[in-house]
Amino acid sequence: MCGIVGYIGNESAKEIIIEGLRGLEYRGYDSAGMALVHRGRILVRKESGKLANLESKITKKEFTGNLGIGHTRWATHGSPTRENAHPHLSADGRIAIVHNGIIENYLELKAWLIEKQGIQFRSETDTEVIAQLLGIYYEGDLIEAVQKTVSRLRGAYAVAVVAADDPDRIVAVRKDAPLIAGIGEGRNFLASDIPALLKYTRDVYLIENGEIVVVSRDDIKIFDEEMTRVKRDVMKVTWDADAAEKGGYEHFMMKEICEQPDGIRETLQRRIGEDGQIKLDGIRFGKKDLEAITRIYIVACGTAYHAGLQGKALLEGYAKIPTEVDLASEFRYRNPLVDEKTLFLCISQSGETHDTLAALREAKRQGARVLSICNVVGSSIARESDDVLYTWAGPEIAVASTKAYTTQLVCLYLIALYMGRTKGTLSEEEAGRIIGELMALPEKAAETLKAEEQIKKLAERYYIKEQIFYIGRGADVGTALEGSLKLKEISYINSFAIAAGELKHGTIALIRKDTLFFVMATQDALYEKMLSNIEEIKARKAQVIGIAKKGNKRIKQICDEVIYIPSCADEVAPILGVIPLQLLAYHIAKLLKRDIDQPRNLAKSVTVE
Numbered sequence: 097m098c099g100i101v102g103y104i105g106n107e108s109a110k111e112i113i114i115e116g117l118r119g120l121e122y123r124g125y126d127s128a129g130m131a132l133v134h135r136g137r138i139l140v141r142k143e144s145g146k147l148a149n150l151e152s153k154i155t156k157k158e159f160t161g162n163l164g165i166g167h168t169r170w171a172t173h174g175s176p177t178r179e180n181a182h183p184h185l186s187a188d189g190r191i192a193i194v195h196n197g198i199i200e201n202y203l204e205l206k207a208w209l210i211e212k213q214g215i216q217f218r219s220e221t222d223t224e225v226i227a228q229l230l231g232i233y234y235e236g237d238l239i240e241a242v243q244k245t246v247s248r249l250r251g252a253y254a255v256a257v258v259a260a261d262d263p264d265r266i267v268a269v270r271k272d273a274p275l276i277a278g279i280g281e282g283r284n285f286l287a288s289d290i291p292a293l294l295k296y297t298r299d300v301y302l303i304e305n306g307e308i309v310v311v312s313r314d315d316i317k318i319f320d321e322e323m324t325r326v327k328r329d330v331m332k333v334t335w336d337a338d339a340a341e342k343g344g345y346e347h348f349m350m351k352e353i354c355e356q357p358d359g360i361r362e363t364l365q366r367r368i369g370e371d372g373q374i375k376l377d378g379i380r381f382g383k384k385d386l387e388a389i390t391r392i393y394i395v396a397c398g399t400a401y402h403a404g405l406q407g408k409a410l411l412e413g414y415a416k417i418p419t420e421v422d423l424a425s426e427f428r429y430r431n432p433l434v435d436e437k438t439l440f441l442c443i444s445q446s447g448e449t450h451d452t453l454a455a456l457r458e459a460k461r462q463g464a465r466v467l468s469i470c471n472v473v474g475s476s477i478a479r480e481s482d483d484v485l486y487t488w489a490g491p492e493i494a495v496a497s498t499k500a501y502t503t504q505l506v507c508l509y510l511i512a513l514y515m516g517r518t519k520g521t522l523s524e525e526e527a528g529r530i531i532g533e534l535m536a537l538p539e540k541a542a543e544t545l546k547a548e549e550q551i552k553k554l555a556e557r558y559y560i561k562e563q564i565f566y567i568g569r570g571a572d573v574g575t576a577l578e579g580s581l582k583l584k585e586i587s588y589i590n591s592f593a594i595a596a597g598e599l600k601h602g603t604i605a606l607i608r609k610d611t612l613f614f615v616m617a618t619q620d621a622l623y624e625k626m627l628s629n630i631e632e633i634k635a636r637k638a639q640v641i642g643i644a645k646k647g648n649k650r651i652k653q654i655c656d657e658v659i660y661i662p663s664c665a666d667e668v669a670p671i672l673g674v675i676p677l678q679l680l681a682y683h684i685a686k687l688l689k690r691d692i693d694q695p696r697n698l699a700k701s702v703t704v705e
């Protein structure tokens with residue numbers, strides 16, 4: 097996610113801003129930049145890639161100033177190029193801004209700015225509309241220009257503004273994106289997050305939604321929306337830098353597990369219109385295009401492949417298109433039947449996985465249209481696809497994928513719903529029912545996270561096990577596979593997942609007294625069958641922990657314990673059902689003192705075959 101830093105004082109601002117941005121590196125970014133105000137001019141440097149690239153561009157002594165703003169960008173609108181990096185400037189170059197968040201109505205504002213104001217845009221970003229509006233509204237009073245500008249914005253933002261003609265202050269404003277002001281002596285700071293400031297101050301003001309903050313050398317003034325001065329208590333930061341980066345969590349993995357309600361919400365946001373229509377960020381498949389598709393291949397690796405397994409049922413169910421799910425490492429070598437009537441749907445968090453990229457290139461070579469679900473804007477897979485639907489999970493840092501998985505599932509629902517409605521194979525009523533279920537997910541995911549205490553106790557009881565089995569039926573098979581992968585990759589406990597109906601065809605031979613099973617039973621349509629499977633396992637004196645929807649009581653009578661998820665439709669249960677399994681893997685790995693965020697032998701992005 098993007099980061100903001102601002103500084104005003106008597107020292108050289110550029111080193112302080114770089115240090116601040118370094119404090120935000122853990123959040124992930126793909127370009128960085130800063131603007132300094134000096135002798136009535138705004139000086140800007142920005143670069144794509146790592147902070148070191150920016151650092152090499154700010155060494156010259158003419159790039160100087162005691163006041164400035166900086167930014168690390170994680171691309172959402174437009175690829176991670178220098179042009180799209182922040183700061184962005186007004187048309188006359190006399191106002192510079194940095195922005196975190198997304199401006200939802202930027203297209204309409206951009207059209208107005210181009211058509212009615214004759215503005216020429218220099219970037220593909222939503223952010224530039226803010227800079228251009230400020231340029232239009234600035235008539236000598238920067239605060240007034242900020243007020244007028246934000247009155248036209250819809251969406252989420254934290255924006256910091258500097259102006260060449262107002263060289264002694266930074267003006268910032270926030271709505272639904274974090275912003276803090278840091279208190280110094282003869283110098284003051286702004287930032288999106290505390291880690292940016294820890295080197296300089298631990299005294300901060302938390303800026304609230306709708307407030308404007310004006311930061312000068314000796315003063316920080318906070319105003320509410322009516323421009324009434326607000327009194328705010330100073331907050332003393334007591335965390336160390338490491339804890340602060342992880343937002344107070346011990347590991348990135350836990351932070352990312354807990355970020356899932358937000359990731360799901362962000363990924364759904366703006367893709368479902370008020371009229372219930374699905375919009376896929378401009379991706380267009382007309383009825384005829386969809387009717388012409390004879391086969392979809394979903395291709396991915398690891399966790400993303402498990403998401404793909406759920407996609408098959410959705411695409412076949414809603415859009416009635418035959419769908420195969422393939423491991424990317426297998427796809428290329430088995431001469432798949434690909435032609436121009438094939439849709440190749442690849443899923444990748446990083447967008448850089450070698451096997452997935454190679455499979456994509458092969459499918460493209462054979463004429464397939466490529467649609468990808470990706471988390472990293474501008475990644476190789478995103479760039480080489482015909483269309484991309486981004487998961488807005490934010491950067492995923494822990495090697496074990498969690499929030500990327502649940503948001504990949506959200507994207508698959510959106511694509512399948514869109515195709516089903518466009519093709520006419522899914523009724524409006526049915527689509528409406530599923531959309532209602534999706535919209536309720538952020539809250540239900542938050543509710544599911546509350547099972548953590550129960551899961552911690554289970555982990556304490558079972559972390560000594562040498563192997564753990566996971567089973568399920570239907571949509572629960574993918575969840576079982578994903579839960580098992582999570583456990584083995586971070587705890588190193590041997591684990592095995594299988595479709596419950598397959599147990600009796602061989603694997604049942606492994607069951608002994610005290611063998612531990614996690615049994616997914618979230619599918620109402622298959623619930624009775626799962627109860628029979630549990631009976632079979634219990635008859636062999638194994639231990640069973642069930643995962644079921646609230647309200648299902650019989651399972652409690654036959655399992656050793658049940659973890660309940662909120663009640664929901666079967667289709668969306670995989671998103672909630674995986675959360676207890678993620679928490680379980682985490683707590684077991686923690687008890688075993690594993691390197692949770694960077695397990696042995698694994699890399700976050702597998703760029704080799």
Ligand code: M6R
Nearest residue numbers: 398399400444445446449496497
């Ligand atoms: O970046 P990708 O989604 O393409 O990565 C695919 C797999 O390497 C990845 O999902 C891996 O299985 C996870 N680390 C598992 O948690």
